Amino acid sequence: MMHPFTIPFVVGFTMMFIVLIIRYSNWFRGFSIENRKRIANHMFSRKTIQALNEIFKESLLHLKIYKTNPILGYMHMSFAFGWFLLIVGGKLETWYYTGNFVNPPQYAIFFRFFHPVTEATTIHRIFDFYMEFSLLIVLSGLAIAMVKRIRKRVTGIKNTTHHTRANRFALTVLWFIFPLRLLAESATTSIHGGGSYLTKITSTLPFHTTVELPLWWAYSISLGMFFLCLPFSRYLHIPTEMITILLKKWGVKPELKLTTNKGLQAFEIHSCSGCGICLDACPAIGVGNNKFQSVYFINEMRNGKDHYKTTGLCLSCGSCQQSCPVGIKLEPLRIAARENLNSTMQFIHTYLPSKMILWPETTNVILYTGCMGRMNPRTTKSIKKLLAEANIEYIHVDEDENICCGRPMALAGAKEQAEIMISRNRDIIHSYNGKVLVTTCPICFKQFKNSYNLNLPVMHHSMYINQLMEKGKLKRHQSELNFSYHDPCELGRAFNCYDAPREVLKHAGNVIQLSMEKEKSLCCGNNMGTILLKREDRQQITDKTLTVLSKNNPDYIVTSCPVCKNTLSQQSSIPVKDIAEVLTELPGIKQKKEPSASPLPQGKAD
Amino acid sequence: MQQPTVNIIGAGPAGLNAAISLAKLEIKVNLFEKQDKPGGHLSHWHSLFPNMYDAKTLLKSTINNIKHPNIKLYTSKNIKQIKRQNNQWTISSDQNQEYTSDAVIITSGFNLFDATKKEEYGYGIYPQVITSLELEQMFNKRSKWPFSEEIEAPKAGFVHCVGSRDTKCGNNWCSKVCCVKAVKQAIEFKKLFPKAEVNCFYMDLRMFGKGYEELYMKAQVDYNIQFVRGRLSEASPANGNKVNIKAEDTLMNRPLKQNLDMLVLMVGMTPAILLNKQSEHIDFVKPKFQQGFITPVDNYQSIISQDTPGVFAAGTCKGPASLIDVIQDAKATAFEVLEYLKKEKEKKAEILEKFNMICAH
Ligand code: SF4
Numbered sequence: 001m002m003h004p005f006t007i008p009f010v011v012g013f014t015m016m017f018i019v020l021i022i023r024y025s026n027w028f029r030g031f032s033i034e035n036r037k038r039i040a041n042h043m044f045s046r047k048t049i050q051a052l053n054e055i056f057k058e059s060l061l062h063l064k065i066y067k068t069n070p071i072l073g074y075m076h077m078s079f080a081f082g083w084f085l086l087i088v089g090g091k092l093e094t095w096y097y098t099g100n101f102v103n104p105p106q107y108a109i110f111f112r113f114f115h116p117v118t119e120a121t122t123i124h125r126i127f128d129f130y131m132e133f134s135l136l137i138v139l140s141g142l143a144i145a146m147v148k149r150i151r152k153r154v155t156g157i158k159n160t161t162h163h164t165r166a167n168r169f170a171l172t173v174l175w176f177i178f179p180l181r182l183l184a185e186s187a188t189t190s191i192h193g194g195g196s197y198l199t200k201i202t203s204t205l206p207f208h209t210t211v212e213l214p215l216w217w218a219y220s221i222s223l224g225m226f227f228l229c230l231p232f233s234r235y236l237h238i239p240t241e242m243i244t245i246l247l248k249k250w251g252v253k254p255e256l257k258l259t260t261n262k263g264l265q266a267f268e269i270h271s272c273s274g275c276g277i278c279l280d281a282c283p284a285i286g287v288g289n290n291k292f293q294s295v296y297f298i299n300e301m302r303n304g305k306d307h308y309k310t311t312g313l314c315l316s317c318g319s320c321q322q323s324c325p326v327g328i329k330l331e332p333l334r335i336a337a338r339e340n341l342n343s344t345m346q347f348i349h350t351y352l353p354s355k356m357i358l359w360p361e362t363t364n365v366i367l368y369t370g371c372m373g374r375m376n377p378r379t380t381k382s383i384k385k386l387l388a389e390a391n392i393e394y395i396h397v398d399e400d401e402n403i404c405c406g407r408p409m410a411l412a413g414a415k416e417q418a419e420i421m422i423s424r425n426r427d428i429i430h431s432y433n434g435k436v437l438v439t440t441c442p443i444c445f446k447q448f449k450n451s452y453n454l455n456l457p458v459m460h461h462s463m464y465i466n467q468l469m470e471k472g473k474l475k476r477h478q479s480e481l482n483f484s485y486h487d488p489c490e491l492g493r494a495f496n497c498y499d500a501p502r503e504v505l506k507h508a509g510n511v512i513q514l515s516m517e518k519e520k521s522l523c524c525g526n527n528m529g530t531i532l533l534k535r536e537d538r539q540q541i542t543d544k545t546l547t548v549l550s551k552n553n554p555d556y557i558v559t560s561c562p563v564c565k566n567t568l569s570q571q572s573s574i575p576v577k578d579i580a581e582v583l584t585e586l587p588g589i590k591q592k593k594e595p596s597a598s599p600l601p602q603g604k605a606d
Numbered sequence: 607m608q609q610p611t612v613n614i615i616g617a618g619p620a621g622l623n624a625a626i627s628l629a630k631l632e633i634k635v636n637l638f639e640k641q642d643k644p645g646g647h648l649s650h651w652h653s654l655f656p657n658m659y660d661a662k663t664l665l666k667s668t669i670n671n672i673k674h675p676n677i678k679l680y681t682s683k684n685i686k687q688i689k690r691q692n693n694q695w696t697i698s699s700d701q702n703q704e705y706t707s708d709a710v711i712i713t714s715g716f717n718l719f720d721a722t723k724k725e726e727y728g729y730g731i732y733p734q735v736i737t738s739l740e741l742e743q744m745f746n747k748r749s750k751w752p753f754s755e756e757i758e759a760p761k762a763g764f765v766h767c768v769g770s771r772d773t774k775c776g777n778n779w780c781s782k783v784c785c786v787k788a789v790k791q792a793i794e795f796k797k798l799f800p801k802a803e804v805n806c807f808y809m810d811l812r813m814f815g816k817g818y819e820e821l822y823m824k825a826q827v828d829y830n831i832q833f834v835r836g837r838l839s840e841a842s843p844a845n846g847n848k849v850n851i852k853a854e855d856t857l858m859n860r861p862l863k864q865n866l867d868m869l870v871l872m873v874g875m876t877p878a879i880l881l882n883k884q885s886e887h888i889d890f891v892k893p894k895f896q897q898g899f900i901t902p903v904d905n906y907q908s909i910i911s912q913d914t915p916g917v918f919a920a921g922t923c924k925g926p927a928s929l930i931d932v933i934q935d936a937k938a939t940a941f942e943v944l945e946y947l948k949k950e951k952e953k954k955a956e957i958l959e960k961f962n963m964i965c966a967h
């Protein structure tokens with residue numbers, strides 16, 4: 001069962017294992033004590049089964065890619081799952097044939113060479129059929145991959161990644177493996193007989209007896225080379241992705257500082273398959289000459305290159321994270337990367353106002369409109385009108401003085417500065433006795449939710465208005481007006497808040513369906529996330545977004561973020577309104593006249 | 607030979623002056639105006655910088671001058687398209703009426719920037735916030751002051767560059783006249799309310815024309831008007847029917863807050879129409895974001911392009927300009943049109959001569 005031609009494979013395979021173990025143990029060494037504890041606690045729990053399930057679905061079947069792009073999904077699936085079927089089949093076949101469970105891998109891989117003709121039992125025929133069927137699956141995927149490289153449009157991908165030399169080499173070798181396997185097996189079949197339907201056909205080619213062994217050599221060499229390259233190429237993602245899934249299921253958290261060659265972040269970075277789905281998802285693609293999308297960012301981190309531009313240009317719109325089939329947490333990675341870059345920045349915040357409150361006032365709603373609210377007084381006026389109309393008691397905490405919620409700072413990687421603002425604001429908010437904090441800004445909302453640890457619930461005004469409407473405290477007339485709703489990145493993708501604003505709008509008119517909305521909604525182009533993207537480029541993004549929003553000529557474009565509103569309205573020829581303004585300003589949707597309810601104790605806002 | 611005709615689109619200062627010049631040169635003019643009266647923006651102004659010349663007097667004398675046998679005025683005509691036919695141009699209104707002429711001058715002027723687009727300044731939200739145009743109306747006593755008559759010493763602020771020099775709203779240009787106009791308006795306001803406190807918030811002060819710098823000096827010395835370098839960041843409501851403004855005094859390097867009775871936004875000039883040039887016709891469409899003014903072939907001629915001989919542009923449709931510059935430009939363009947018509951006539955005569963020669967043989 002050993003033959004010299006198997007040596008290249010054996011060497012390549014062994015080397016891969018050694019390198020992988022060295023690399024992985026290095027990354028493992030970067031785990032904090034807490035993370036190690038997490039692994040120990042969860043290793044023998046249901047989490048592992050869940051992880052295996054996910055590995056099967058995502059690493060082998062690639063269901064997420066399939067959902068975004070069926071052809072591309074099939075391509076990935078055929079490679080991974082087809083190969084997996086071959087490995088499992090080989091294992092079973094050798095087990096059945098020899099009666100031993102453990103056999104050297106090369107025995108299974110080159111089985112046909114050692115045993116061209118097995119006894120013609122049904123089981124063997126089934127095995128032969130199964131193995132050739134699996135090979136066919138892989139080869140069909142290969143065919144798509146070749147077409148994709150030549151004509152990327154066929155697979156529906158608009159943008160494809162450009163590979164480094166190591167990757168290109170590995171890719172070429174990979175392409176040779178399976179056709180060589182088919183040729184080698186066909187040669188053996190043509191000389192010795194046996195085989196199933198596939199090789200029955202291909203073995204009719206005029207194979208000379210002298211080509212059989214060289215073909216097996218070639219197959220073994222291509223395999224060996226591929227495995228040798230794997231840990232140094234993007235194909236490292238194949239084993240890494242599986243481990244990352246396990247680690248995440250076990251609750252491992254990223255280390256606080258970005259480390260590209262340690263800890264969970266190293267595993268995440270190396271899990272990227274370079275599929276390029278994030279390219280098509282990015283609103284900035286095709287705008288200016290900006291190559292900062294996640295796949296480039298990850299490549300730079302992998303190769304230890306400077307990633308100042310790729311981190312600074314990105315808008316933090318979250319679209320790529322949403323679409324990444326591997327589920328890499330791209331936004332935290334980017335922010336962590338910015339922290340590394342900005343550690344030298346200096347800010348002074350001594351001017352921040354503080355408030356001294358002796359008797360905490362009790363109220364229903366604490367209203368916070370944020371810095372961006374100051375740019376949108378119309379929105380602020382409208383939400384106040386609505387609260388008054390619904391008879392809700394409120395206090396507008398940042399009416400006169402306002403301290404930024406800190407998210408722009410955090411996004412810029414200035415974590416400590418953000419902390420100063422957070423603690424100042426938290427004190428102010430806690431100094432009131434409020435039942436709920438309502439903010440008109442999704443950026444503030446995200447920051448309150450994720451970084452504030454407040455002692456009261458937080459709601460975005462679209463959610464709160466929706467609640468008031470559901471409870472019948474606000475009523476509107478459904479008009480003939482048509483609205484296009486723009487999902488703000490920080491509310492939609494960040495919190496899956498797609499329905500509340502649409503429900504509110506449906507009370508006032510019709511909501512038009514858009515070609516890109518909800519998860520797929522485009523960024524307004526001015527997301528606070530970017531620190532380097534040029535204004536012209538941002539304006540071009542805004543233009544693209546407006547094209548989607550203006551389709552079917554809506555009467556109004558509606559959003560629920562002050563930044564989106566401000567940005568879109570500069571360039572739009574259709575009026576842009578905040579959701580609160582729609583309810584207070586538009587004609588024909590005025591509240592239905594009803595005998596006014598007696599001004600009983602104020603409504604609860606829970 | 608038949609008397610040549612010129613169609614002029616827009617009866618503001620540019621259109622009126624071009625029409626008068628051409629009429630005097632024995633050329634027939636059809637003058638088209640979208641509104642029901644000629645005069646354009648001039649009819650809203652109260653007095654004109656730098657000499658405080660009365661706007662109504664100027665308007666009246668100009669309109670008197672167009673009562674000329676060679677000029678025919680068409681009001682309430684919205685022109686949508688110009689078509690080329692042989693060597694002539696036919697313009698059509700949105701009621702599909704057509705008028706043919708030998709040359710066309712576009713004098714469609716400008717629109718004032720829509721101040722609601724800068725929501726942070728609170729225009730349309732707080733009654734104390736008005737535009738420079740609305741202030742002229744108040745000077746003209748066509749509308750009321752945004753503060754109570756009882757206030758003897760109102761506090762007023764003027765914000766320069768609203769919708770100009772602002773890449774965010776896509777208007778990168780300087781509107782040229784608003785600086786000196788703010789100075790003029792501030793003085794006029796002080797004349798009416800001598801105890802008023804007036805601040806102008808500017809980025810640069812562009813006193814380019816004759817007499818402007820002197821007016822600016824006068825504003826500071828004689829009228830005690832304060833000029834603060836810094837852009838306003840926001841306006842918000844304040845107690846007692848006032849508006850609170852926040853700005854940064856960039857010369858003193860410190861933030862600044864004030865409660866005002868009136869905040870005047872010096873709204874800039876934006877293009878009123880966009881020319882959509884097709885092979886044989888030009889459509890007049892609404893300009894979109896960042897789509898600017900009409901650009902003539904070069905800065906020294908008024909012909910709009912080499913492919914459309916006979917179509918000229920004059921006045922602020924080519925970009926911000928002062929009234930003085932507009933009038934001079936209109937007169938110069940009229941002369942350019944005359945030259946063009948002469949050349950065309952010569953060409954025709956030549957062709958006719960050749961034709962006659964061929965026939966004679
Ligand atoms: S980051 Fe995700 S979507 Fe982008 S190339 Fe990598 S795996 Fe694909």
Ligand code: SF4
Nearest residue numbers: 282314315317318320
């Ligand atoms: S977060 Fe948005 S802008 Fe940034 S790379 Fe991803 S898709 Fe592009």
Ligand code: SF4
Nearest residue numbers: 767770781782784785
């Ligand atoms: S003239 Fe003055 S106020 Fe007007 S845009 Fe230019 S700099 Fe600004």
